[in-house]
Amino acid sequence: MDEARVVPGARRGFQAVTSSLLDKGDIALLSDLGHYTEYLAVEVAGGVVREIPSGDSKIVTGDAVADTIERVEATTGKKPKLIIVEHFDYSYGNEHDVRGIGKVAKEYGIPFLYNGAYSVGMVPVNGKDIGADFVVGSGHKGMAAVAPSGILATTEEWAPIVFRMADVTGDISARRFEHKETELLGCTLMGGTIISMMASFPRVKERVKHWSEEVEKSNYFIREFLRIAGNKIMSEYPRKHTLSRVDTRNSFDKVARTHKRRGFFLSDELKRRGIIGEFEGSTRVWKLNTYGLSWERIRYLADAFLDIARKYKLPVG
């Protein structure tokens, strides 16, 4: 992209864009898998949300975006003013067709905000190649920084609009603040948050080069995990991300039904093996993320699940 600002969270990046681009009643398109902060950023700007269906595949395509634009125009007589779609959604970690969406957005002349909360800082992202007008990342999601932090980047075309200078004048003092960027309320990130982004940045720049290996490890783990009879993956498979949604209703949850610790038996067993971080007590549908684990730890993790399955007499293929 051409210009960037650090912001206090991805949501503040969305807000700077919605507040610059949307007038009251304007329509913004979001995916039906969109993050709540996108919806709220549209609401706070007075906009109206229309959703792009991700369908049975839970993948948002360029065609679905084009169809939604046509449908919204036909039913409201209005052209959407903004499209916001995440590269990888937070529910499934599925990859959405951001390039196809970028192309459709250009064809219809509607700006496209690429939500990189689950990509920027882990996956190499080139906003211009994708066809994005805005790229938003989250410091505390993908950039190994403390909360609240994030980044908003845009093109030469949109920078003067989203990063415009204040135009206000005090009626008594006649004071003006022409060097303050209005959407950022005159200041970007402050204190420890920006220091943490700076501290992690060299490592973050380096680690995006190893994304394909992270995806390989994710696939290795899921392949092993699926050897346990009844385990299912709800995310697209093979995996293109390290965040996955799994369904263990026909495996670990069967054990939970008669176990005196109920769903906590799985957390107990994992904890006993030094594994923490999953949704404690959950044995139905839950998410896990293998990002950053070494091969040794990935194998250990996979073996731990197989071991627990065998202990409770769940068949392992």
Ligand SMILES: *Cc1c(COP(=O)(O)O)cnc(C)c1O
């Ligand atoms: C967490 C998240 C956000 C919001 O990010 P913040 O930096 O916390 O504002 C936006 N989109 C997705 C997909 C997220 O997971």
